[in-house]
Amino acid sequence: MAGPMQAVNISQGSTVSHVICRICHEGDRLIPLISPCACSGSVGTIHQVCLEKWLSTVNKDDCELCGRKFLVHKNPKSITRWLLRSPFSDAHRNIIGDTICFFILTPMSLISAYLCVLGAVNHSDVVGGCASVVLLSLALFLVLVYTAWVIVTIRFQIKWILTWRKENQTVQLTQVDQADIV
Ligand SMILES: [Zn+2]
Numbered sequence: 001m002a003g004p005m006q007a008v009n010i011s012q013g014s015t016v017s018h019v020i021c022r023i024c025h026e027g028d029r030l031i032p033l034i035s036p037c038a039c040s041g042s043v044g045t046i047h048q049v050c051l052e053k054w055l056s057t058v059n060k061d062d063c064e065l066c067g068r069k070f071l072v073h074k075n076p077k078s079i080t081r082w083l084l085r086s087p088f089s090d091a092h093r094n095i096i097g098d099t100i101c102f103f104i105l106t107p108m109s110l111i112s113a114y115l116c117v118l119g120a121v122n123h124s125d126v127v128g129g130c131a132s133v134v135l136l137s138l139a140l141f142l143v144l145v146y147t148a149w150v151i152v153t154i155r156f157q158i159k160w161i162l163t164w165r166k167e168n169q170t171v172q173l174t175q176v177d178q179a180d181i182v
């Protein structure tokens with residue numbers, strides 16, 4: 001309990017304690033301060049919760065001043081919660097646009113391809129042979145274009161999700177030594 005004692009002693013002599021968190025500038029009255037890296041002086045102390053919040057925001061695991069690496073555990077945030085709670089963005093527009101396209105293009109492509117195959121079967125006699133080949137080619141073309149669109153869209157969305165998960169993680173310190181507590 002060295003922290004609170006120190007703060008009390010300092011505040012008796014002065015109205016301002018110099019032992020403050022370098023992020024929120026509050027003292028250790030409510031939350032103990034720690035000194036988890038090689039930084040010292042006015043930037044040497046910090047609240048664990050403030051440090052974790054800052055590391056989560058910048059998605060780092062080291063001190064920006066002294067460079068010491070912290071032992072951390074990273075948890076990806078919930079992408080669903082982010083999509084539901086954050087303001088409408090390009091990501092929302094892309095997901096909604098792709099979903100609408102999927103539900104419109106899927107039946108349209110399949111029905112068109114089916115009708116082409118049906119037409120090709122009906123023109124499979126010698127006279128309609130040429131039309132049959134054209135219709136079968138058209139059916140194949142429709143299926144190929146649709147499949148290519150699905151693959152490109154899924155790849156784009158997976159890439160976006162992986163990037164988002166990498167950039168949006170909750171960082172928690174896994175080890176705070178007793179010696180780090182101010
Ligand atoms: Zn703080």
Ligand SMILES: [Zn+2]
Nearest residue numbers: 037039063066
């Ligand atoms: Zn440091």
